[in-house]
Each structure stands twice: as C-alpha cells, then as structure tokens.
Amino acid sequence: MSAALCVTRLDAEALHATVAQRIGSEYRHLTTVVADDRDTNGGFRLDHVFYRPGQPGLELLRVHLSGNRPEIPSLVPLLPAVHWDEREAHDLFGVVPLGHPDPRRLVLPDNWPNELYPLRKDVPWDIQPPKSKGQDWSPLVAEGEGVVRIPVGPVHAGIIESGHFAFSTMGESVLHLDLRLFWKHRGIEKTLEGLHWSDAGTTVERTCACCSASHQAALAEAIEQLVEWEIPPRGAYLRTILLECERLYNHINDIAAIPAGASYAVASMEGTVLKERMLRLQGELFGHRYLFGTIRPGGVCRDLTTADIDRLRQELQQIRPLVERLGQRLLRHPGFMDRAQGTGVLSPSTARDLGAVGPSARASSVGWDLRKDRPTLAYHDLAPEVVTESAGDVLSRLRVRLREAVVSFALLDHLLVRLPHGPITTHAPEGAEEAHGIGVGCNESPRGANVHYLELRQGRIWRYRIRSASFANWPLLAEAVPGNLIGDFPLINKSFELCYACCDR
C-alpha cells in the first residue's frame, strides 16, 4: 500500500460516527467502492474514499461485510452524495443499503434477472442471462388532477446520448423530474478485471471521448501512486497541457450548446466552429481529435516539438479573443439573457449536500476544484484561480465556463512557455510489473472530479471503479429543473452538459 493512502478499518456500527466526524473536519467524499473479497476473507469490502483540501493523502474508511448476502445501514441520511453509489453497489454486488430512501435498480438493464450480481467474481464477464422480468423500473411521478406525465427518451430528437427523462408537469411547469440513465452501461469495470495494468489504457480512455484525457490521467495516477513511480517534469507538464486542452474544447462546446438550447443559432454556430478548430489542433499535435492514446502510466505518449509549441501557442492566441467575443455576444443579448437568468437554479446547499462537482458546483458558490484542493502534475507550480458564481442558474454555469476558459488559455500559455526539457516518460520502477495493492487517481475534468480506484493483484486488475463527475452531477439536474417551464429543459440540461457515457460506463 502506498503512503498516499491511509486505510482506517471500521466496523459497520462505527462507520456513521466516523463519517460524521470527517465531514465535520472538512473532509470531502471522493468515491465509494465495493469489491468482492470472498476468496481471501469470506466477504465484501466497502471503501469510502475521502480527501481533505490541501492534503495530498487520501483516507479510505473501510468496512468488511461478511457473508454472501451483505447488508449495511445506508449512509445516505448522513452523506446524500453516496445515494447512487449505494444503489450501484446493490445492483452489481448485492450489497443491500438498509434504509436507503430510493432502493430502485440503477445500473442494470430492465430485463436483467434479480439476484444476479455481475461484478461478483463467480459471475463470468460474458454472461448473457435470458431476458427476465427483472426489477421493473418505474419512475417517481407527481400525482393529482391536471398532472401530465411526459416520458422522453432513451432516443432523443437531437444527436445526443441515450437516456430517459420522466417529467411530471402541470401546464407548462415541471413539478418533478426523474431520471433513468445507464442505457449505455457497457460493463467497462468488469472488462478491465484480469487485464495487466499496462493494457488498461485503451479501455479506460473509451469510457468517454469528451473526458478521455482526464480518465487516462486518473488511471496513470492510480498506478504511479501504487508503485511509487515518479514521472519526469516534462511528462507532467505535457499531461497538464492535455488536461487543459480537454477542458478548453469542452468548455467551448458547452458555451456553444447553451445558446442552442435558447434557439440562438448564430452564437451556437460560432462556438461549434471554434470547437472544431480545437479538435483539429488536437488531432494534428497530439495524434487524436479526442486525445485517445495520449497519456499512459509513466508520462505521456507524444512529445511536442518547438514548432508544435509555437503552433499551439499561436493558434490558442487566435482562438482566445474569438471565445471572449462569443461570450460578450451572449451576455449582451437581451433575449438570451432573459432565457438564461434565473433559469434552472441549483441552490448552494443542495449542491453541497449532494456532492456537486465541477462548473455546476462552482456556479452555485461551491468553490471545489481538485486543481487547487489536491494539486498534482504542474498544478503544483501553477495553481489556477478557482472561478465561482453565486446565482446557480443557467447564466452562472455559462459565466463559470467563460471565465474558466480564459483561465485555461492563460494557464496553457504559461505551461507551453515554461515546458521543462527532458524525457516525457520513464520506465516503471522495479516490481511494478507484479504490483499488488490499491491506488486512487483523481483529477478535475471539464465536468469536475473524475475518480478512479484501482486494485491490482500480481500486476493484474482485480477491481476498477470509475466515479465520474457526471455520475456525481446527474442527480442535481433533477433538483434544478422542477419549477421551471418544460420548454427550458433543454437549456438547463445543456448548462449542466453532463456525459451519459462517463456515468453509465
């Protein structure tokens, strides 16, 4: 076990008091992981991972759950942010959260049989059970005279990912929204099991194209932490450059998508051109438009030449004023402002309680950013300003992205100017091939904290869990929509701009 992780073993009774104490001491929840340890100690392992801003180490609060039908009192009343984690653990491992306020199926398909838990070790990776009635999912709806239910999806009218929204409406107003996601659940975590860590990259990076660099960096950090592998300064800087390029093109995408939700086509089109320009630049300089195959444990896969650096700096210097002009165009448009202001409000207390991350949190005064709170890579040297807004509406989420884009442009220029000389990668330390233990990698993706929990046995993956920023933030959408007009849903949805693929895995 690496020095970066501190494991605190608890029994189930002590867990609640300890979590309450950690929350009271400003610790923040990162991820919750269940693993099947029945072969070694006759039960399951539950790890709640916390960090404390300003401290590099992570704490794992660990509970051993014995037997084949483990149960544990739900932590949701104390830590609402784990409500989906507990439902997922129930679906995939059969760990029952006693007293969970919403114990419906979350991850598994509707026609999946009950009591078949695919992430248990005695269930084969490629099991294809016949269609079963399963646990029929039914939405939570409002009832009463005049209430109309509007189901939308999984196939949507636009070119967007698949998911289902169950609206309860009264007239034009949304009374309640329930989500049914995980239509795209691909079993990525189980797919990784058994692979050697050095082969995991091609799978992990395909969790989500739009957050690919962040996922690759989280995998790399988890392994580097576990085997105490120091990466060279140039590799760390280049990895930071990739993460900031990813943030920038995603923020530009979102800045373009928000006016599309308000039928402001000219501004939206202007933004899509800038996104394309970023993607082409990435394809040219990093070898892939969505940055697949760019980050691996030990460093990065491709160096930038002096000419590449000049090209990147020049291009970014040209794109920057165009993004700023687009921002001004939006903020000065009375019709757009009327749509964006006061729409889809997420209150700071809801954001904090439900564990919001990324721009969606920062637009509601919750100034959490792993780049500052737990700096790694070049963020040690160049801590970026944390941008917050307070209204928590569509406009605030747009403003956060506009301001963060400006910060990223400046950061990228600094990184490119100060790029250290030397190698971009190093060899793995002795024994890494056969490494054994747990590593946790996390970084601030364009949408917030992506957290990867990796467990190796003799160099091969035993358990992998990806808790993405979108997984953390999807439940917030359901909080921000009620009370708004149903016609504003696309606008509110785009202001969160969450990934389905990242969430569903």
Next chain:
Amino acid sequence: MTRPARLLRRSLQVRHVDAGSCNGCESEIAALLNPVYDAQRYGIDIVASPRHADVLTVSGPVTRQMREALQTTAAAVGEPRTVVSVGDCAAGRCPFAGSYAAGSGVDGVLPSDLHIPGCPPSPSAILEALRGLMR
C-alpha cells in the same frame, strides 16, 4: 441492401441512435451540422423523428438495455430504409464488446447496409459515406 440512390439523390434525411457509444461518434456526427462541414448544403439533414428519416445511423456496441429501443426506432423508419453503423464499437470492435452488458455490435440486431470505420470516424469520413448513399 436497399438501394436508395435514385430516390435520394438530392435529399438524405438521417436519424441517429446512440446504442452505447462513448459520445465520440455523436460529437463527430453533430459536427456535420457546424458551418465547417455544413452537410445541409448537400441535402443531408439530421431529423428529429425516425418517421422522417431515410437513413438510420447507429453508434455503440448495442448494449443490452438499448437493444429494444434501437429495434423499435429502426422499425419506425419508413421503407426503404438504410442502416449505417458508425464507428468501431458498432462493428463489435471495442474492448468491452461481448461483456454482460455491452452487446457486440449492430450485426445480429439489425441488418446494416454500410459501416463507417474509425474510433471515432472523422466528420469528413461520415460525410463522404453519407454522400456515397446519394450517388
């Protein structure tokens, strides 16, 4: 294979279904409508309903949960229809193909007429393939 060329020489209406992609294919298909690629100048458009479509594009390995939704959407497209699988996942070439949830591509779920390879295929490649259906 349906042969829509004579019917669809000047107009191709496309409906897209994401059957479990990483969003890379969606991002590249969406790029067809930006001013850089501007597929509409060729008479290609993405439509909101399968009932309006000539062509169904499908991305992703067709997850267990999306299988029925894909089949229902395909059945809603009027005949003659053309099914185009977009990206390597849709051809079953992805690391998770065959898992308990992922499915293993469009084949076996729907007869597909054309496959566009790539991870993801570039907007130019998708545009070229769709224009090929109009010749």
